Amino acid sequence: MKERSIEKTEALSLKHEKFFSKKALEMKASETRELLKLVENSNVISLAGGMPAPETFPVDIIGEITQEVIKNHAAQALQYGTTNGFTPLRNAIVEWMKKKYSIQISKDNLIITTGSQQALDLIGRVFINPGDVVIAEAPTYLSALQAFEYYKPEFVQIPLDDEGIRIDLLEEKLKELKSQGKSVKFVYTISIFQNPAGVTMSEKRRKEILELASQYDFIIIEDNPYGELRYSGSPIRPIKSWDDDGRVLYLGTLSKVLAPGFRIGWIAGDPRFINKLEIAKQSVDLCTSTFNQVIAWKYIEGGYLDKQIPKIVEFYKPRRDAMLKALEDFMPEGVKWTKPEGGMFIWVTAPEGIDTKLMFEKAVAKGVAYVPGEAFYAHREVKNAMRLNFTYVSEEKIREGISRLAETIKEEIKKSKI
Numbered sequence: 001m002k003e004r005s006i007e008k009t010e011a012l013s014l015k016h017e018k019f020f021s022k023k024a025l026e027m028k029a030s031e032t033r034e035l036l037k038l039v040e041n042s043n044v045i046s047l048a049g050g051m052p053a054p055e056t057f058p059v060d061i062i063g064e065i066t067q068e069v070i071k072n073h074a075a076q077a078l079q080y081g082t083t084n085g086f087t088p089l090r091n092a093i094v095e096w097m098k099k100k101y102s103i104q105i106s107k108d109n110l111i112i113t114t115g116s117q118q119a120l121d122l123i124g125r126v127f128i129n130p131g132d133v134v135i136a137e138a139p140t141y142l143s144a145l146q147a148f149e150y151y152k153p154e155f156v157q158i159p160l161d162d163e164g165i166r167i168d169l170l171e172e173k174l175k176e177l178k179s180q181g182k183s184v185k186f187v188y189t190i191s192i193f194q195n196p197a198g199v200t201m202s203e204k205r206r207k208e209i210l211e212l213a214s215q216y217d218f219i220i221i222e223d224n225p226y227g228e229l230r231y232s233g234s235p236i237r238p239i240k241s242w243d244d245d246g247r248v249l250y251l252g253t254l255s256k257v258l259a260p261g262f263r264i265g266w267i268a269g270d271p272r273f274i275n276k277l278e279i280a281k282q283s284v285d286l287c288t289s290t291f292n293q294v295i296a297w298k299y300i301e302g303g304y305l306d307k308q309i310p311k312i313v314e315f316y317k318p319r320r321d322a323m324l325k326a327l328e329d330f331m332p333e334g335v336k337w338t339k340p341e342g343g344m345f346i347w348v349t350a351p352e353g354i355d356t357k358l359m360f361e362k363a364v365a366k367g368v369a370y371v372p373g374e375a376f377y378a379h380r381e382v383k384n385a386m387r388l389n390f391t392y393v394s395e396e397k398i399r400e401g402i403s404r405l406a407e408t409i410k411e412e413i414k415k416s417k418i
């Protein structure tokens with residue numbers, strides 16, 4: 001048989017679409033990710049990504065631990081592991097959650113996942129029937145929407161303010177849904193330094209949402225990738241720490257405090273939920289990389305994580321401050337933004353009538369990129385907002401990027417007045 005180049009194979013008469021499942025046919029590339037491809041390899045200052053700064057990765061220590069693992073634990077680290085995760089790592093995370101967050105659990109309450117992104121998909125598999133009501137914050141993490149979307153829920157989003165999800169509106173919605181005979185499966189919340197809005201749910205609302213969960217019989221998915229990245233204000237306990245009822249499934253990850261390349265996350269919750277999630281994970285990947293889990297265990301056990309967190313905080317704080325200052329200095333009247341005490345993002349709202357998706361190419365032409373806000377809404381209803389990241393580029397670039405963005409917005413405002 002003659003060899004064919006890849007280009008030629010694509011030109012064959014094979015009707016590839018007919019082989020796809022209905023679900024695969026429904027999968028769409030995210031418009032936002034397509035837009036962001038415009039920015040790759042250009043000189044544009046990207047405030048769009050959600051990535052940690054590589055300068056914060058503890059490269060030397062990871063190198064040392066890796067060598068030690070190969071020398072002393074190779075048989076275990078290079079082998080398959082159990083689906084629920086490497087027991088010493090689970091124990092180390094249990095201890096960490098007790099110490100840090102007053103969350104009292106045992107290793108039976110914990111499953112290691114391949115990043116918390118996998119946790120979101122497993123939650124979709126285990127909990128969502130088509131048409132089930134899933135409530136999220138408005139706006140919410142766009143890849144959570146994508147993960148849940150596959151299982152066809154009915155999405156309801158409840159607006160946020162500076163204290164997190166609006167409990168009054170949530171309660172109103174719960175009553176309305178009940179009167180329509182619909183029940184809610186779960187509420188998904190990023191309760192600390194929210195992605196994309198940067199806000200934190202107040203302690204009062206944390207307790208109120210737990211009360212509503214028990215009154216209306218739903219569970220809470222509390223996703224907390226950013227909680228350790230606090231630059232100001234006082235620590236706050238996760239909702240999970242007040243959960244006497246087993247209604248909260250807590251999602252953690254090492255992505256923002258160690259490195260996302262490890263792909264290590266976890267779900268903590270009632271063992272009856274954890275067991276089902278474990279069965280769901282078996283067919284997905286058998287287990288999370290044992291090699292990475294052993295290194296992560298050594299890293300936590302060696303006390304390195306405790307030392308690493310203040311270093312990251314020290315690195316990011318000036319970047320958060322630089323972005324807030326630049327917004328203050330450059331943005332025209334009518335533009336509003338959140339003032340996060342931690343995390344990686346600021347949410348900017350332009351005046352009504354400005355469509356940040358339509359404005360995107362103009363901003364890129366001026367040399368700055370952001371994520372248009374509509375992607376953070378299942379029904380794409382908000383057009384005039386955007387998410388900005390302050391962890392990835394330097395303070396100088398942040399200032400220059402915000403200045404370019406402010407110019408773009410000013411031009412849009414001027415145009416809309418003509």
Ligand SMILES: Cc1ncc(COP(=O)(O)O)c(C=O)c1O
Nearest residue numbers: 115116117141190195253255265
């Ligand atoms: C709110 C939220 N949840 C989950 C994730 C996924 O994180 P990972 O899979 O790297 O643990 C992210 C990543 O940015 C996130 O912002």
